[in-house]
Amino acid sequence: MTSRDLSTIARKEREVRLENLKRAWFRFSRNRLAVAGLIILTTVVVMALSAEYVTPYPSHAGLYINFEERYQPPNPKHVLGTDMYGRDVFTRVVFGFRYALMMVGVVLGIVVPAGTVLGLLAGYYKGTLIDHAINGASEVFVAVPPLVLALAICSILEPNVFNALLAITLMWWPWYARMVYSMTSSLRNEPYVWAAKALGMRTVDILFRELLPNMLGPILTKATLDASWVVIIGASISFVGLGAQPPTPDLGTMLSEYCRYLPAYWWMTLGPLLGIIVLVLSFNLIGDGLRDVFAGE
């Protein structure tokens, strides 16, 4: 084979890949619910990133006191009402998206690659020491409800955003490792893996260029659906007071601050709750759409 042939093959490969991507996008865009989810999420992300400009009262995000305007029910001036310090709830919720999205980004950004690599290694070297070490470690984390474990870890460390992130990240990787592990161990004996081995391909290339592309679909789907769990668990941790501390405008923190004023000033609780619902809903819609796309293949 000349180098020219190789480059033709490479180009063909790129074309095929692009074609597949287009087809996947087409199928995704036929799903109205999924597109709605994507639109909601994009809106939320844009709003969160430009929170200083799109919110009516950016200074209300942190410490701000205006007793004259406190406890106002929803009205044109304050869409979701104001809280016990006279802060605009809507503004705070939009700032809260920032923390929630950051949490999702950081946790999934660490957990998905780490879990995937560990799962690949364990699955590829099935039955060896690497397999036992990785699976043994992940079993420990899977044996306790994730939320309890995260709460326990948070409680022992100082309660702040960073440690909440740490706790969620620590408890989450095993789920990816296990999923990728089971896929790898069923794919590792496929003929194309043997062929790659026989051709003398490096192990790294077999793992990442032969095996990994076959699993991207399920991994991506799980990551999107998990994003909503990260939002919920992150909010849960700060809700019980083990995550971000007031006056940080974190959705969970706000919820726990506001639900003390519940029967009378219900709109304060409604704001952050709606925020969580919107985020979770959009991630779920997208995740369902992705699952349908990859299930069709």
Next chain:
Amino acid sequence: MLIFALARVLPGDPIRAAFGPDVPEEVVKRYREMLNLDKPLYLQYFYWLRDVFQFRLGRSLITVRDVSADIAEFFPATLELLLASAVFRIIVAFPLGVLSGRKPGAIMDNIIRVLAYIGICIPTFGWAIILQLIFAYWLGWLPAIGRISEEFTGHVPRITGLMTIDSLVSGNVPAFIDALKHLLIPTVALSIGGAVQEARILRASIVENIGRDYVLNMKSHGIPEKIIYFKYVLRPSLTAVVPVMGLDIASAIGNAFLVESICNWPGMSRYGMIAMLRKDLNAIVGVVLITGIAYIAVNTITDIVLYVIDPRVRLRGREE
């Protein structure tokens, strides 16, 4: 293995934090010696393990009792909540799933689909708050917090520790109704999200099984649809739901932490929650340990149920 890792992960931090900065040094030192905290980590772990096998989980720094005594006091309430939640799931998920699976595309099916989306999107503590707001504060039908009303406190003997069963056994009907009312909000909050999703899964698997060849074969033999549906379609469909349900109930143990603290339910999770907020390490380790055991127990029960309803699982075991 599990215990080892938990013990390693958890009590790694200095215990001093629990006492506050104003306690004189000698007192701290004496406590340290008493709790063996001056020893190296592996010895601490050894002592702790020895105690666990004697059903002692170490002294709580707050209640100054043995953690196992605390847990024994609070665990029944959590168990009651979890059992009620499991029952609620079963009585909600199965009929809904069967209803929507029978006529896919009908109104009932669509209602349940929408419900399922709502169910996923509102987290458990969100449900707890919403239900409290609507049923306790606005409508006033149900009590918002606690386990039983003032007037019944102390009137129900502690037999099993489950308030509803205790009051029923001792023949105290008003107390039973009261306890049941208190139980309702936390139970529904804890299980509604999962229940509607399980209904969806049951529906999907019923729809899949109805399209199978064996159903067509039975129909062509003139077997009544009802018998086909309930006897031959439902059972294989259950095998898809049961594992999910088990997993959900198991994770409800975790969510109970939040629901119990919102609804002021005096259970183990709330105890654990308070321990966590005050850094009561022995109590945290104890609660996590018990939670882990309960988690494993639920998973084992799920496996057994699956074993009963799915003959394929039984066969697989024999082959190996």
